[in-house]
Amino acid sequence: MSNAEVHYRACNLCEAICGIEITLRDPLPSNEKTQPHLDIRGDKDDVFSRGYICPKAVALQDLHYDKDRLRHPVRRTPHGWQRIGWDEAFDEVAQNLKRIHAVHGRNSIATYLGNPTVHNYGALLFAPGFIRSLHTRNRFSATSVDQLAHHLAGYLMFGHQLLLPVPDLDRTNFFLILGANPAVSNGSMMTAPGMSRRLQEIRRRGGKVILIDPRFTETARLADRHLFIKPGTDVLLLLALLHVVFDEGLTRLGPLAPFTKGVETIGSLVAEFAPDKVASITGIDSDQIRVLAREFASAQSAVCYGRIGVSTQEFGGVCQWLITVLNIVTGNLDRPGGAMFTLPAFDPITAPESLAPRGSFARWHSRVRGLPEFAGELPVVTLAEEILTEGAGQIKALVTSAGNPVLSTPNGRELDRALAGLEFMVSIDPYINETTRHAHIILPPSTSLERSHYDIAFHILAVRNTTKFSPALFQPDAEARHDWEIFVELQTRLEHEGQFGNLVGRAKRKFVKRFFGPERILDLGLRFGSYGAFGKWHGHPAREITRKMRVPHLTLRKLKAAPHGIDLGPLSSCLPGRLRTADKHIELAPEVLVQDVERVKAKFDNSSLSSNGHLLLIGRRQLRSNNSWMHNSERLLRGKPQCTILMHPTDAARRDLKAGQTVSVRSNVGSVVVPIEITDEMMPGVVSIPHGWGHDRLGVQLDVAQQHAGESINDVMDNQKIDALCGTAAFNGTWVVVDATS
Numbered sequence: 001m002s003n004a005e006v007h008y009r010a011c012n013l014c015e016a017i018c019g020i021e022i023t024l025r026d027p028l029p030s031n032e033k034t035q036p037h038l039d040i041r042g043d044k045d046d047v048f049s050r051g052y053i054c055p056k057a058v059a060l061q062d063l064h065y066d067k068d069r070l071r072h073p074v075r076r077t078p079h080g081w082q083r084i085g086w087d088e089a090f091d092e093v094a095q096n097l098k099r100i101h102a103v104h105g106r107n108s109i110a111t112y113l114g115n116p117t118v119h120n121y122g123a124l125l126f127a128p129g130f131i132r133s134l135h136t137r138n139r140f141s142a143t144s145v146d147q148l149a150h151h152l153a154g155y156l157m158f159g160h161q162l163l164l165p166v167p168d169l170d171r172t173n174f175f176l177i178l179g180a181n182p183a184v185s186n187g188s189m190m191t192a193p194g195m196s197r198r199l200q201e202i203r204r205r206g207g208k209v210i211l212i213d214p215r216f217t218e219t220a221r222l223a224d225r226h227l228f229i230k231p232g233t234d235v236l237l238l239l240a241l242l243h244v245v246f247d248e249g250l251t252r253l254g255p256l257a258p259f260t261k262g263v264e265t266i267g268s269l270v271a272e273f274a275p276d277k278v279a280s281i282t283g284i285d286s287d288q289i290r291v292l293a294r295e296f297a298s299a300q301s302a303v304c305y306g307r308i309g310v311s312t313q314e315f316g317g318v319c320q321w322l323i324t325v326l327n328i329v330t331g332n333l334d335r336p337g338g339a340m341f342t343l344p345a346f347d348p349i350t351a352p353e354s355l356a357p358r359g360s361f362a363r364w365h366s367r368v369r370g371l372p373e374f375a376g377e378l379p380v381v382t383l384a385e386e387i388l389t390e391g392a393g394q395i396k397a398l399v400t401s402a403g404n405p406v407l408s409t410p411n412g413r414e415l416d417r418a419l420a421g422l423e424f425m426v427s428i429d430p431y432i433n434e435t436t437r438h439a440h441i442i443l444p445p446s447t448s449l450e451r452s453h454y455d456i457a458f459h460i461l462a463v464r465n466t467t468k469f470s471p472a473l474f475q476p477d478a479e480a481r482h483d484w485e486i487f488v489e490l491q492t493r494l495e496h497e498g499q500f501g502n503l504v505g506r507a508k509r510k511f512v513k514r515f516f517g518p519e520r521i522l523d524l525g526l527r528f529g530s531y532g533a534f535g536k537w538h539g540h541p542a543r544e545i546t547r548k549m550r551v552p553h554l555t556l557r558k559l560k561a562a563p564h565g566i567d568l569g570p571l572s573s574c575l576p577g578r579l580r581t582a583d584k585h586i587e588l589a590p591e592v593l594v595q596d597v598e599r600v601k602a603k604f605d606n607s608s609l610s611s612n613g614h615l616l617l618i619g620r621r622q623l624r625s626n627n628s629w630m631h632n633s634e635r636l637l638r639g640k641p642q643c644t645i646l647m648h649p650t651d652a653a654r655r656d657l658k659a660g661q662t663v664s665v666r667s668n669v670g671s672v673v674v675p676i677e678i679t680d681e682m683m684p685g686v687v688s689i690p691h692g693w694g695h696d697r698l699g700v701q702l703d704v705a706q707q708h709a710g711e712s713i714n715d716v717m718d719n720q721k722i723d724a725l726c727g728t729a730a731f732n733g734t735w736v737v738v739d740a741t742s
Ligand SMILES: Nc1nc2c(c(=O)[nH]1)N[C@H]1C(S)=C(S)[C@@H](COP(=O)(O)OP(=O)(O)OC[C@H]3O[C@@H](n4cnc5c(=O)[nH]c(N)nc54)[C@H](O)[C@@H]3O)O[C@H]1N2
Pocket: 014, 015, 115, 146, 178, 179, 180, 181, 182, 184, 185, 186, 187, 188, 212, 213, 214, 215, 217, 229, 230, 231, 232, 233, 234, 307, 308, 309, 310, 313, 618, 619, 620, 621, 622, 623, 624, 625, 626, 627, 732, 733
């Protein structure tokens, strides 16, 4: 890139996919050791984000220039990490995996894919092939500490794990949010750059924003109404809202009626959940619940949306299902201002099953705890015990890619111990962090500025159909490898053995890299997608839209000629055409979900509501932090310590705690020590600690992060506390004891 050049791309750090504009601010320094300064701003002409960015975008350069970032493969030795060549590293990994496979069987090798995988189209396209080549059932990912409940509902109700309705944010008149903080997270399973502005606009056009959250969050400040809820009880609120809708005859399916099954089942299911029955458990007054249900059902358009606060709790699966049911029975699915499906330019829904599987559920179960698979993966809450429990099928080797499960999964300390005992571990990751420090070999990929970028995942979840391609900003070093190249290398080395096999493997790698890299697949996907020359459109008015927008026959070349992206218009109605259920009906009442309500009843019938002096722990996200892995950027870490516990003044007074002092937070699995902030933004009885901290561990090589180490909330979270339906971690509402440290 020359100094005068301006580069446009999308920020790949979170789901908001903001357009950014990058220029070199200073002339290139003569001393090469000085970090060049990139001027990173919001791209005002980006068709979707219109100039919005958050502070993390500027830190993209800190990741690229980070002196702690690995630039070549390393091997762990008793004398520390040793630099090795790529060929040697690939060979060693392949040999170890083959050996362990031969001795202990296919399930002895496990894989874990972390969150940045979905922000990296090369990894997203090529990781599955590599994982398939291992033939293991022990596949894990961050999905089971995140959005698994959404996929389960999509799969059971609409026939495809990626048929996920998105709030039509820019047109809705009533936005009901449960357990999400989009003003900070910038939105999740709802891609919409500039979330605060979009929320304000709902109110400006006369609509309402209502938030249900145990904390008065940054989003609460933008809402018309905020209601505290006791963590983990949203399922009862949703059942009660539906109760009112049915009881008062407010259901209206509208155009969905001819192809929606199971309405009566829902009606009888919710009959026993009158608001009075759930009020004291949820902490929300029954009149408030009634008013909310009526307002929702009678709004010109309305959409209910729930995220991490409800996805990761004991009834997360049922919650995400009931949220969609509420949208459907009030006539708000598939209509403007409600919950709508996207029509992305690269469309997995219409892709062949072998490329984008519809999903599957409970085809097999985990060995130790019997947790069900979903879409070929097992819940990560069981990874540690699958490593630690002896017997046939025990995990002996692990491949992690773009993940830090020691900090991001519950009972991280147990996993930490388990990883230390593995026969072999390899990590594809740019850092030596809390997880990868256990690897025998680390394979570091190129940075996001060194590769092209296309958001395969987040265009599927966006509140508007747009499409954008970002070219690489920097040429990668000769030494660097992209994630996808690493996967191709490993896969072919595993698939082809022996002298002849090696030759075939090498030829195949060359062929794939030259003719079928990510860009070529993207181009094909665009051509066969709904806006391409060969696209299927499943009853969708996409053709009409493309004609009007004058983007006939999308190709990668056309996309490259539009550096600010191409707007493909607002979301449009597409049902029943886009359904993937066998009978093209919406399954409103899937049996496994209906059945799971029995578990809800059992829990709340028996549970004693007294807290015995315990507090309920929940998480929180922070604008200048991104899960566990951006804490090595000085500019994001400046200012007050971020890893603190928030507590209501009455809870603090009862324990004689003062602002700023350190406290110990204990659960049945472990404890952490953090400073306390006293604030009435917390619901009494509830405390909050952010996740992703806890960098002060032996061998971690993250200089800045270690100076701001914090502690890991997941040392306190229990990996036995799960949504028993699908095995997702139930982070929210963990009982803890908080005391002053002596
Ligand atoms: N700045 C920043 N942005 C991020 C991330 C980040 O780490 N930092 N992470 C990204 C990722 S991976 C994701 S998945 C998204 C998540 O996006 P969000 O879900 O919007 O993020 P959170 O801030 O975790 O919001 C969860 C909210 O649920 C509330 N909550 C906790 N327990 C309960 C409960 O039992 N019931 C209810 N109703 N509410 C509850 C919490 O108080 C919190 O406000 O954010 C993404 N964006």
